[in-house]
Amino acid sequence: MKLVIKDLTKTYKNGVKAIDNLNIEIGTGMFGLLGPNGAGKSSLMRTIATLQSPDSGSITFGEINVLEDKMALRKVLGYLPQSFGVYPKMSAEALLDYFATLKGVSSKSERQALVNEVLEITNLYDVRKKNVAGYSGGMKQRFGIAQLLLNNPKLIIVDEPTAGLDPAERHRFLNVLREVGTNCTVIFSTHIVEDVKELCNEMAILNGGRILKQSTPSKARAELVGKIWTKVIDRDDLEANEAKYNILSSNYNEDNSLNIRVYANAQPDDDFKASEPQLDDVYFIALKQDEPVLS
Ligand SMILES: Nc1ncnc2c1ncn2[C@@H]1O[C@H](COP(=O)(O)OP(=O)(O)OP(=O)(O)O)[C@@H](O)[C@H]1O
Numbered sequence: 001m002k003l004v005i006k007d008l009t010k011t012y013k014n015g016v017k018a019i020d021n022l023n024i025e026i027g028t029g030m031f032g033l034l035g036p037n038g039a040g041k042s043s044l045m046r047t048i049a050t051l052q053s054p055d056s057g058s059i060t061f062g063e064i065n066v067l068e069d070k071m072a073l074r075k076v077l078g079y080l081p082q083s084f085g086v087y088p089k090m091s092a093e094a095l096l097d098y099f100a101t102l103k104g105v106s107s108k109s110e111r112q113a114l115v116n117e118v119l120e121i122t123n124l125y126d127v128r129k130k131n132v133a134g135y136s137g138g139m140k141q142r143f144g145i146a147q148l149l150l151n152n153p154k155l156i157i158v159d160e161p162t163a164g165l166d167p168a169e170r171h172r173f174l175n176v177l178r179e180v181g182t183n184c185t186v187i188f189s190t191h192i193v194e195d196v197k198e199l200c201n202e203m204a205i206l207n208g209g210r211i212l213k214q215s216t217p218s219k220a221r222a223e224l225v226g227k228i229w230t231k232v233i234d235r236d237d238l239e240a241n242e243a244k245y246n247i248l249s250s251n252y253n254e255d256n257s258l259n260i261r262v263y264a265n266a267q268p269d270d271d272f273k274a275s276e277p278q279l280d281d282v283y284f285i286a287l288k289q290d291e292p293v294l295s
Contacts, residue, residue: 001062001154002027003048003185008057010043010209018043019054020209030181032200032217033189034283040209041189042082045159048187049079061155061185078148078156080141082163092119092135092143093128096150103151118146122176138169142176149180156186162195174199197279205286212286217279224277224285229262231272244268248284263288 003026010019018040035041046052048059050070059066066073088095096115105111119125122142127135132143141161148156158177162170177186178199190196196203197217204214213220228248233241235258241247245262253259261275262268263285 001185003155003187004058004060005048006058008044008047008054008059010047010052010054018209019047019057022057022209022211024204024211024214026185026187026202028183028185029202030178030200031185031187032196032203033187033206034191034193034196034203035189035206036191036287039191039206041206042159043209044206045079045157045187045189046081048155049077049157050074051079073155075151076154078145078151078153080144080148080156080158080161082159087132087135087140087143089131089133091129092124092132092146095132095143096146099147100150105150114150118149121149121179122146123172136169138165138173141165141169141173145173145176145180154184156180156184158186158188160189160191162190162192170195193280193283205283207287207290210290212290213282215282217282220282221277221279224263224281226274227263227265228275228277228281229264229268229272230275231260231262231268233258233260246288248281248288 005022005024008019008022009017011017022044033041033044047054048066050066050073053067061073061076064072093115096118097111100111100114105114116125119128122145124139124142124146127139132140135143144161162173165173174195177188180186188195188200200217202216203220205212232253235256238250238258241260245268246264248261248263250258250260261281262272263281267274
């Protein structure tokens with residue numbers, strides 16, 4: 001099923017235009033929505049999840065007119081918000097059983113089978129008897145996925161789920177999401193380029209409430225072949241180089257020199273070496289091209 005968003009706009013009461021005439025089509029699979037803080041990711045996700053209304057535009061998911069038939073969308077939606085709030089002192093197993101009851105699964109044995117299944121998928125089965133309130137950040141995020149899987153969603157929205165997770169927990173979380181995302185539409189928002197690289201078959205870069213680019217990670221990188229150049233410079237020369245070249249990023253080397261990555265259609269000068277394009281380059285170029293031109 002395809003999610004189609006047309007001419008979507010949302011301005012908050014304080015005058016901030018968080019979504020600005022946004023158009024996008026998202027098909028089955030893992031879709032990464034990449035953007036810096038304040039880009040409008042949460043606003044877009046909350047709007048798709050029917051938790052807030054836009055000023056104008058349309059959203060359809062398959063046959064469902066999302067803005068007009070909110071209940072129909074909610075039946076097929078699994079949503080993990082950026083912060084889930086406070087958990088009661090209940091075991092994961094008991095809490096999931098309670099959620100399943102709320103979702104209308106009245107048979108105890110059916111609930112048990114369902115709860116066990118989602119605990120297995122999210123790798124929480126061994127810790128099912130522990131209080132969710134005492135779970136680590138990563139376990140809580142996986143629990144968030146377990147609860148949304150209870151109603152077998154066709155559209156899953158997860159808002160910056162890896163923020164604040166340590167590398168091992170992040171890895172475990174991404175593995176769970178990868179498994180979940182094989183036969184439905186998963187929209188995953190993040191400001192971490194690496195998340196998209198590891199997980200998503202489609203991606204879009206969002207800033208200022210607009211889609212700057214939509215592509216696949218590999219296509220987006222392929223477009224930059226022959227256009228990314230690196231050079232080692234003295235750290236004191238950064239400003240001079242910034243004035244001369246289109247620098248995308250710079251990293252310190254052990255000897256305190258800097259490795260700069262530059263975007264240019266041809267080798268800027270003899271000291272530059274061609275470099276294989278990375279997804280970070282795609283992201284930084286999209287954001288740079290979106291910067292207002294100062295006069
Ligand atoms: N309820 C609100 N009222 C007013 N302004 C808001 C509200 N929610 C978000 N904003 C503003 O809208 C813009 C987009 O915010 P949003 O939270 O959608 O971005 P984001 O990409 O999810 O960023 P972050 O990663 O920081 O959550 C920001 O300028 C933010 O300050």
